[in-house]
């Protein structure tokens with residue numbers, strides 16, 4: 001899924017996270033050195049690094065939150081993983097803030113401060129591990145469009161009754177776009193037999209189908225490869241055992257209409 005917080009298709013969150021990682025690692029190293037060598041200068045450096053790490057972490061969290069809300073597919077394994085990633089990072093931040101607050105008492109509780117920072121680093125490593133999985137497995141922030149898929153398109157539509165979801169010549173063959181209508185994510189695609197509309201959610205683990213390839217009336221989930229007939233919704237290949245929901249479209253006067261109804 002293409003990131004909503006990006007510059008020229010480059011997601012901002014992964015660009016920024018290297019700063020708090022570097023600052024917090026430096027904090028721990030300088031604090032340990034300060035205690036081993038009884039060096040106040042190192043302790044002071046650790047303080048500056050810790051403050052910089054906290055500021056950088058808060059700054060990096062902003063595009064992360066935007067992607068969490070707007071990019072990670074809802075009701076998916078990726079969303080659960082992103083929630084754990086966010087909670088681990090929040091816990092890590094609290095530990096470093098606590099360590100910063102207690103720094104004035106280095107003479108009395110240096111090992112408590114080092115312990116808090118060490119625990120923060122452990123959380124940071126696990127959070128980073130999950131962040132990597134979110135990118136490399138769940139493709140969050142990745143635009144996995146195959147050749148000929150066209151430019152990524154996403155629209156937020158409103159209205160009751162039939163809503164125009166595309167123009168007749170808007171998409172090329174096998175191209176798709178994602179529309180949001182009444183809180184539902186719907187993929188509009190063009191096949192050899194005309195336009196189709198289907199739910200943007202793979203029943204296996206909630207992957208977004210809008211980022212997968214559409215070929216000969218079959219869409220493939222980019223997460224684990226399940227394949228679906230986009231006209232009937234039937235599943236062709238697993239791991240998904242269920243099909244997808246499809247929606248009827250009406251073509252009139254060069255426009256494609258969708259009359260969406262919530263499922264009972």
Ligand code: FES
Nearest residue numbers: 202204205221224
């Ligand atoms: S989420 Fe696993 S195949 Fe789609």
